[in-house]
Structure formats: C-alpha cells, structure tokens
Amino acid sequence: MDIPSLTIDAVREGLLSRRFSATELAAEALRFAEAGNAATNAYLHFSPERALDAAARVDRQIAQGEQLGRLAGVPIAVKDVIVTKGVRTTCGSRMLANYIPPYDATAVVRVEQAGGLIIGKTNCDEFAMGSSTENSAFGPVRNPVAPDRVPGGSSGGSAAAVAQGTAVVALGSDTGGSIRQPASFCGVVGVTPTYGRVSRYGLTAFASSLDHIGPFARSVKDAATLLAVMAGRDPCDSTSAEAPVPDYSALLDGQVKGLKLGLPREYLKQLTSETGDLIQAAVDVYRRLGCEVREISLPATDYAIASYYIIATAEASSNLARYDGVRYTFRSEHSQTLSDMYRMTRGEGFGAECKRRIMLGTYVLSAGYYDAYYLKAQKVRALIARDFANAFQEVDAIVAPVSPFPAFRLGEKVDDPVAMYLSDIFTITGSLAGIPCMSVPCGTTAGGLPVGMQLLTGHFAETTMFRLADAYEQTQRG
C-alpha cells in the first residue's frame, strides 16, 4: 500500500475489499512514520499500542460485518497540546516533558469512536505559542517541501506529517492562525472551524476565548469528514455550540455559481507580489466558476495585531499560572521555599517565547494598564467582529491570503518577535471574530514553495466554506 497517497475513502475501500487489514495498515503506517521522522521531527512520540488496539477493533468489526465508523482504519496524528490518556502529552514544553494525562480530549474520543488510528503526537511551538514551530523544547520541525525552511506554526508537526504523508489527516489547534499558516506553508488543507464548533475539552489552554481544534488533510473532503466527526456539543465544554453538525463532505456538490465573494482591500495592499498573484489567480478561477467577486472593506484590520497579542497574552498569562511545580510533573530541584519553588520551576520550565508572552500578558492585565491595553483590546475585538458581520451582509465568503509570505528559512525570524507577530495579520482577524476560516493550497512560488488561499465565512457557515474550497480544488486536479 502507498501510505502517502491514502485518503479516508481509499482506506475504507482497501479495508472492505480485504486488500489490507486495519492492523496491517497501522503497522505499516507506524513504520513509515517512524522512518520518516528523522527528516522532519514532525512527531514527538508514537503511540503504537493505542493505534494497534484501535486497528484490532476495526478488524473485528469487519470480520463481524458491522457498520464501520467514518474514520475506520485511518492513520491520524494529533498535536501534542491535545491530551491523550496514557500517552505522553508535552505541549512542546520542558515543563510537561513527562506528563501522562489521565483522560482523553473529547475530539480524541470522537476520532477513535469513529475508528481512527492515533499513531503519534506531533511537535509544536511550546504551548502553541509561535508561528514557526521553532519554539518547541524538543527541536524544530523541518518543512517536508523544503527542508531548510520552517513548516509554520504552531501546529507545524501536524502540517508536516500530513504533507509528508505519514498521516492521512491530523488534529491541530489554532488560536491566531496555528492551523491555517502551517497548512499554507506545507501545501495542505487546514481548517479553523467556528469558535465552539469543536469541544476544547482536553485542549491544553493557551487563550481560551480564541482556542480551536481543527483538521489538517490533503483534500478538502477529508478535512470536512474529520471536522464532522469531531464537531458538536460536549457537556464538558460549556462554550461548545449546540448547533447541529451538517454532513459537510456529503454536501460538496460543486455548486458555487452565484455565490458572492469579498476581497478585503486592507489585506491585498500588504502582499508580496508572488503571493498576491497566486491569490488573484485563484479569484479568477472563482469568477470562471460563476462567483461574483467584489472588493470589501474591513477597516479595523490595522489594529488587529495589537488587539490579538494583548488578549491572547493576557489569557495565556492566566492559563499558564497553573504550572507552578505542584501538580504538573516538573519542579525545580534548586528551590527551598514555596515562592522560590514557583519562580524557579517556571523560570526553568518555560522557554523564551512563553516567558515573553507571560510577561506581556501580566503587564497588560496589571493595575494601571488594564483599561489602556486589555479593555481597549477587547473593544477593538468587537469592532473587528463587527467588520466581518457587516461584510457577510454583502458577501457569502471572503477570499484572502493566509500569510504575507511563503515558508521562511529556519532561524530567519527567531530574533525578531515583533516581525513574527506582524506576520499573523491575515489569520488573527478571523480568530478574533470566531468565524470559520481555512487554508487551501493555491499554487507554488517560482521557488517551489506552497502558498495557501484563505476562505472565511460567517459563524457556522462551514458548509459554504468547504463547498467553495472543494470547487476550487477540483479545478486544480489532473
């Protein structure tokens, strides 16, 4: 079997025609992923027992002629900020290097109930803070498309695993672009659903009002199937939405004629020419498919970076307060008193980017600065959300770039946090508004680097987003 070319449908077909068993597939996928990891460092650890157990369950179902789940036998990678019972979950941090969670995230439970095989946990920026996966305590990930370049971040390992072909689909998390940007850098599909569409239970908290779990895949259809499996109300996450979950992948009918697409003029003016040209070419494809394209305005865009980095760091500084040396595995060996234990554990356990964000978050929440920074940022967030709400009165979806530039070289931007933060401009606006957004591959630069186009729709309008993404993808095949 050719693991890198597998799709969810191909796995199902292979199982039902008895060309391979789930156990054979799991063993082969694990071998392939372990062998490929030297080139990318996409995985932090593998979970063979868990994958083989799940595969044995699928094989029993096949032998007994039972109905198979939607992800039956599909090799899946899970970002290491999503907890897996009995399987180490490090969040890319020295702080949690030996943490073995006592429970599973809801998304993980649903994936396995649908027959998915979790083969391993993927590398990421520490606590999902970063845009290049260079902030992992366990070494950076290399982009499978261009090994001297970053895969993007923070879900760089999940994007690299899917691009390299070691997993058919993967779970990532997105707070300000951490699924879409690595998907665009690695040339795969990445989806950030509506806030609350997928339960956050078991997703290690970074910025709770912005955190999402979402899928990576090599096709829009596979991403849509994985999202449908994970989505839906969960009593363990009070912010998870009640709204019914459509069968997204069954609704990919290519019908996009007459849909209205908006191009935000504030985004297009900031693009390097090569990325801009590829986005324009994708827009021309939509015109040919019968979509109506018009320019729109999102006037608060210029203030999005400041708003995001205040809100996200404020929430992070609170969420990361729990790592104090008492409950979560790591405690400094050099402390004598309780307060030294807190300070030294955190000083030794967190990496540079986490410290920077904890400090910034503490500052913007501190007495005297709260109104000027945190409260102001929340008001600006409301304006950004209003911009989108106004835009979706006029158009069905927005087409935008994902990143101002394609994958950059390892080490190129690590010393300039402001430049790194500014590069998140096109993804954080959708995150602040809580709307669904996704990255779809839309070509490569002259140097062969993938570029992603971003599609954004109104809350819970994932079906329209997937339909547009799929219609475009169909035109790029064969």
Place this chain on the structure above:
Amino acid sequence: MADLANLQLTDAEVVKLQADLNGILEHMDKLKEIDTTGVEPMAQVLFDAGETATLRPDTPQPPLGSQIALANAPQPGAGYFKVPRIIER
C-alpha cells in the same frame, strides 16, 4: 513584573525581555488611534442561545480518585501534593 508573574529570570533574560517588550508595546500603542467610544468590550465569542444553554443537569460523575490525580505530581505523599514547608513550628 517578573515577580507578579512568578518567573525567575536571569540577568540576560531581563535585558532581552526589556528590549522585546518595549518593541512590542510600541506597536500596541497603535490602539490609541482608534475610537472605541460606546463599544462594548468583547470577552467571548457569543451566539444566539437561551440563557440556560450552557447549563447541564447536576448529575454526579465518578471522580478521578486521588491515585490518578496524583500520578503526575512531582512530589506526592500520603495522598496529597507535597510542597515546601511554609509555616515554621
């Protein structure tokens, strides 16, 4: 600020963080340009839902139990999390 955040920083880290945070805060000052008079702060993404939409029946669930809860403790002891002594006898 590091004290408030309970972070022990080295001298070199303090120098680097001061420079980084100054650069970042300079950018944040951009927020002063935009008028937010009368705008309600947005703390959470909210959708139309009944007031009790997030409530669930109060049914007891089996707890983790102290053995599992303590499995990741750096220093468990006698069924508790142990920390350095804070009260001298």
